[in-house]
Amino acid sequence: MAGDVVRIEDRDRVRTLVFQRPEAANAFNEDLYLAVAGAMAEAADDDGIAVVLLTGTGRTFTAGTDLKEMAELARAHAAGEPAGHGGKGFQTLVEVLTDFPKPLMAAVNGAGVGLGLTMLAHCDLVLMAEDARLLAPFTAMGVAPEAASSYLLPLRMGHQRAALALLAGHWITADEAVAAGLALRTCPAGTLLETAHGLAREIAAKPLASLVATKRLVTEAHRDGVRRAIEREGAAFAELLRDTSAAGTLLSRLD
Template sequence: MTLQITDEARVRTITLDRPEALNAFNEALYDATAEALLAAAEDPDVAVVLLTGNGRGFSAGTDLLEMHRIATDPDFVRGTHGFLGLLDALVDFPKPLVCAVNGVGLGIGMTILGYADLAFMSSTARLKCPFTSLGVAPEAASSYLFPQLLGRQDAAWVLLSAEWVSAQEALEMGLVFRVCEPEDLLAEAHRHAALLARRPISSLVAVKRTMTEPLRSEIRKARERENAAFAELMGGPANLEALTAFAEGREPDFTSLPPGW
């Protein structure tokens, strides 16, 4: 079981449920989350989706142990939707998406907020885009969406530094809508989601479509650029050093890489 799904007051709550892995996305969780979004999009009784995590993590991003297998095992069997399929589901999701960041968010656990219509964050949660520390490129059109949301310099810091972002910093940057105490987070996020869900679904869909339609072509172009850069870097010296260091439980050492890496 990788997801918990509940319905209340036309709000469908999707809870990532790999708490032992801080809800890191393996192929199974990518597939399950994509399927849940596709189902919610088609369900006439669902007006709003609320996405959160179970346990101490919102999501620790892509499961790095599985990522290492993908990078080194040519026989690894990928999921039906995978990472790219989840992004497709997020880009095309027609209804309001509310995120409640209950704990640590890394990689897709942070970049997914670029697709949230409202994001709430626990005061004790932290976020990080670890791409440069993994020797790879940005993902999920964050190279386009984050400058739009945060401004160029905050986006540059987040994407280049691979440093942690606190809840207060995320609020000040404009990445999240509200910061809540941990015990209040889900109730506050659901209260706002339920308020939206009392509006006509047709109107909610129209508002979201008119807001997001101008972004779609730029999101597509950004994803193409990111995918090309990611493909070039994944499996390269920096990425292999990062993944090997993770598997060995140590900090990566990029100082001995070939020139240019």
């Protein structure tokens, strides 16, 4: 199943994971969540892999959560049926992103919506195509932020820019992402992946033990904050879906 929805390329001690659902703008359904999480977990345990690089196929990075599956989740909540925030796949991927012990990079080749934005806050280095852009659609959909973005985006971008992204749901251009500290630099679309892989290869050539220790030292101070934010976001999401008006807003956006 992994080969159907994510392409795995191992080269120069770098594992590149290419989201591969072009018919759905690379949106994450349960299969893609679990395939990416599984490939990252394998990379974490493989001494031959030092860096993981995330990107999308075609002109889109990822449209975020698959709205058809999200609609089913929302209807289950509205009907009072048990359902987790984002399902098992979403939770599994967020846990892997949070705990990934090696350098994690992203090459944002096109639009990143929802998870296509929030996962970047878990990455150590982000490069974006010059015409790529990002969107946090949560308030427009009547739901709460996800993947610890309520904590990590203010940390990365500053409160004002994060508030604009999360509350107003404004698009963030590639240049704005760089200025805000969410991305390192922009690249022409045609050279993005080559440039990102070159930087990943440079990092991967360093001693693995040193890379892992450095990543741990950089992220450890915020680990408890990330986990508490994920818990708060999950509770807020569930509470909003129990509210009939909020649930109705979400369902109207998904239908």
